Amino acid sequence: MSFTLVMLGDDRLWAARLAQAVPNLRVLCPRSEAEARVALAEADAAYGALPAALLAHARRLRWLQAPQAGPPPGFYHPALVEHPVQVTNMRDTYTDHVAAHTLALVLSLARGLPRYAREQQRGQWAPDWDPGSVLPLPEARALVVGVGAVGLEVGRLLATFGTQMVGVDARRTKPAPGFQQIVPAEQLDEQLPQADLVILTVPHTPATESMIDARRLALFKPAAFFVNVGRGPTVRLDDLVKALKAGRLRGAALDVFESEPLPAGHPLWGRDDVLLTPHVAGAGPHADERRFAILLENSRRFAAGQELINVVDKAQWF
Structure with missing residues (x-):
């Protein structure tokens, strides 16, 4: 036919x-x-x-x-x-590339590389030997929001560091390699306060638009890191900036943004606790x-x- x-x-x-x-x-x-x-x-x-x-x-x-x-x-x-x-x-089609990029962002945050990269640009030697300046991944709990193909691979890779992996997903409920548990999307608010690291991989849908806003950012641990490699409209950037300024987060790494390209002069550009990449996680x-x-x-x-x-x-x- x-x-x-x-x-x-x-x-x-x-x-x-x-x-x-x-x-x-x-x-x-x-x-x-x-x-x-x-x-x-x-x-x-x-x-x-x-x-x-x-x-x-x-x-x-x-x-x-x-x-x-x-x-x-x-x-x-x-x-x-x-x-x-x-x-x-x-x-x-980009699962391996996005997962590898996500791990690069996570490791950079965990070891304080965003600050050191800026110190390099300034030509300053400023080692930080405070044990609290790094996130020990074998002792950390990571929450992957969106356990699709990318979320599954991120969980599998990050679990090799000994990190406790928990997933939140609207569709998947079955166990997956590397994850201790995967819970329904309705339990997101319950899981956020327990996570040292929150990784967002969800698509942009009517249900996920602006899902990370001021209310949910207030549920994060003050020492938590936040990573978004999903879609920009899922996170309200103004609320994220306010949370970072208020010390509600330890740091963030973003590959996607509400408005792309991120405007020149945006507050996120100059923060030592933030790592930005220009929507290139799928490159490869x-x-x-x-x-x-x-x-x-x-x-x-x-x-x-x-x-x-x-x-x-x-x-x-x-």
Whole structure:
């Protein structure tokens, strides 16, 4: 059975490979919005973002492949949620890269490297031999908020340091390697005061938007570290800045932000207790090939009438 897939966005170079690999697949690559409207009118599937104005022309559309694991805000607009189209995403394509980056952030905080990096820039020799200046990981309790692919790998890696690992997740309840326990999302407030290290890996959804705010930051241990490698809109940065200034946290490391890029002059830039990276946790080799592999696998499954992988609950955005 043949079907038509419309490629929207910057990955048109995949079109020839995809058409060659999947029999009876016709790939269209519109180069303007007008061409996209015409192509979508006959499309069974699409790759990329479909704003409401384009989706209105997709009368036959049954499958949409999102180009990211967590598409930008607005991807899951009301018209898409209500549309019968099935959406899949690119989750688990950057897991090893993001987990390694997370461990780098954790180790940097635990050993006080953000301050030493700034001392290096100032040309100052300022060793701190206070035993309390480091977080001993074998004696620490880490809370991973979001035990998906990245959270699972972070837990497995960090557990090798002897860290006690606890997970909070809205879907996963079964035990996982490295974790002492995984509890429902409803128990987040109960777990926060017990953690020396809180690591956020959750996607941006209606339930997670602004989940770390002033109220929840007040539940943290004053000596706790906070790491966010999930999505920026999950954390209210103004509240985080206030918590750091008030000594409610020992330090923080962030790879994602409410507003990206983080504005020049933002208070977080100059803090010795904060480590910032510019949304690069997923950087690493093979990412494009892994993304293509998911698109190819789902194209083959769609052509064969089989169940797709990485299916999204559109109402929950993941």
